[in-house]
Amino acid sequence: MKKILYKLIGLVLGVLAVIACIKLSKHIMGNVLIGLPIGMFIAASIRQLTNKITNKL
Numbered sequence: 001m002k003k004i005l006y007k008l009i010g011l012v013l014g015v016l017a018v019i020a021c022i023k024l025s026k027h028i029m030g031n032v033l034i035g036l037p038i039g040m041f042i043a044a045s046i047r048q049l050t051n052k053i054t055n056k057l
Contacts, residue, residue: 003054005042006050006057007050007054009050010046010047010051011047012051013045013050014043014044014047015043017030017039017042017043017046018036018039018042019039021036021039021042022036022039025038036055
């Protein structure tokens with residue numbers, strides 16, 4: 001049950017990171033395409049971290 005909860009939290013945090021980076025790049029530079037790869041990188045990092053945590057459980 002904890003593994004599912006941690007994976008769900010990681011997924012939600014990844015989606016929020018992508019949305020935040022897109023909004024931030026749109027606000028600062030007026031271009032959405034700059035923030036998308038940065039947000040995807042942060043989301044992948046969060047995903048790897050949650051996978052490491054769930055593998056230790």
